[in-house]
Amino acid sequence: MKFTFLLSVPALSVMTLAISVPLAAQPQARYTLTDLGAVGDPFSQATALNNYGLVTGVNTAADGSLHAVAWFWGTMTDISKPGLGGANSSAGAVNKFGQIAGIAETSAVDPNNENFCGFGSGHQCVAFLWDFETMTALPGLGGTNSESGWINNLGEVAGIAETAVRDKNCPTQPAANGTGPYVLDFEPVVWGPSPGELRKLPLLPADTVGMAFGINDAGQVVGVSGTCANSYLPGFAAGPHAVLWDQDGTVHLLPNLGGSNPDPAVLAVGNVAFEINNNGVIAGQSALSDNTTFHPALWQDGIVADLGVLPGDKVGAALDLNNRGEVVGASIAAPGPPNGNARAWLWRDGVMTDLNTLVPENSPLYLLTAFAINDSGEIVGFGATPSGDIHGFLATPCGNSCGSAADAGSPWATRRPALSDNARKFLLRRGLRGH
Secondary structure, three states, X not given: OOOOEEOOOOOHHHXXXXXXXXXOOOOOXXXXXXXXXXXXOOEXXXXXXXXXXXXXXXXXXXXXXXXXXXXXXXXXXXXXXXXXXXXXEEEEEEOOOOOEEEEEEEEEEOXXXXXXXXXXXXXXXXXXXXXXXXXXXXXXXEEEEEEEEEEXXXXXXXXXXXXXXXOOOOOOOOOOOOOOOOOEEEEEEEEOOOOOOEEEOOOOOOOOEEEEEEEOXXXXXXXXXXXXXXXXXXXXXXXXXXXXXXXXXXXXXXXXXXXXXXXXXXXXOOOEEEEEOOOOOEEEEEEEOOOOOEEEEEEEOOEXXXXXXXXXXXXXXXXXXXXXXXXXXXXXXXXXXXXOOXXXXXXXXXXXXXXXXXXXXXXXXXXXEEEEEOOOOOEEEEEEXXXXXXXXXXXXXXXXXXXXXXXXXXXXXXOOOOOOHHHHHHHHHHOOOOO
16 A cells, blocks of 8 residues: 655644555455446436435437436436426436436526536536426526535535626636636535525635535535636636635645646646545545646545556546545546546555456446445446447446456456547536536
8 A cells, every 4th residue: 555645734644544544455346337328329427326326417318418317226317307498407416315416507598608517508507406306406606607516415515606706817718628718706605405595615815716526414515726717617627726614614725746836728637625425534636746647636634645546547536435435536548638548446445446347347338437436335437338439337346246357457458449529529528527
């Protein structure tokens, strides 16, 4: 087990993190794999799941629009209708009660054409809560757009909401992932638990924008603080400062892996906290000292650990973790627009393993990104079909009942399929957008 630590607290805290992770790695679990995509669909994506088999995500409709969907025991339900009046939507997170948070377009045209949610249609996009088969738009901060992150079991939703403040420091050109050009400032928020309830989260001193992604059942929230000039919305979200908002609402800067001034011209490079479990452990990514590469990161007790990347890769992100401390994410060969060069991974007991080596060798997908893991160890994300389309997947632990697992040297475990043009377009727009 090897960690790279960047200390911001006394050295004794290194011991705290070190002994909280088992010293002897156990054999990695094996998984069966379910392709959640429909035959012929160029793009679907599984984004989150609860402990009862309910999976959220997005699927391509017959007209080419993207629809918020949910899968229960493999059966897909389109929850986008009647929606909020627009064509596109996506379901991003679900709690144990089946409440779903996501984003949806309205019928209104975005007057600033910011492409806030990455759908590319020119319409306003807002966060929603789906509850008892009803989709409700969440309130804003006076701006045009908003976006949801995680939802906890109290019904609180972390997210991002635009204000009415026009910021001259915002970039005048779209970001590398296609969002923008930004015009209005956006701030981290928490919606709920009461209907219509909204509270702003404070930013670090001198920062002007922020994003809230993860929230646990104690009300701790994690995300990003920065400026409009150096922070980019999902997919492939990035910013200069990963932060924790504690239960009392105070904001705390999380230490980084050396990259204190990430290059905003490089797609996804930055310091981002994506998720926090009920034990207060945080998963995300952090820029290295060259400020052009980033690694999956884990924060605990004020210490950041570099989880590294899979052999041969250069960058990566930790996108979710469960309450057992198992972490999932993506490892990528090089920064820049996606070219089918990502690999989904599982980090367990101090070991990062390519998820493609833990599924049967005849599995229907090459797994590109793992977005979420529940407390039973089930994992969801997306992978590539042999034809190069993108489909959501569910990986289920199967113990000794699995077929033969693909080994690290097999063609299935090492190949990285070329993506179709449609899949490449969708992937660039949606990117590392799990919640």
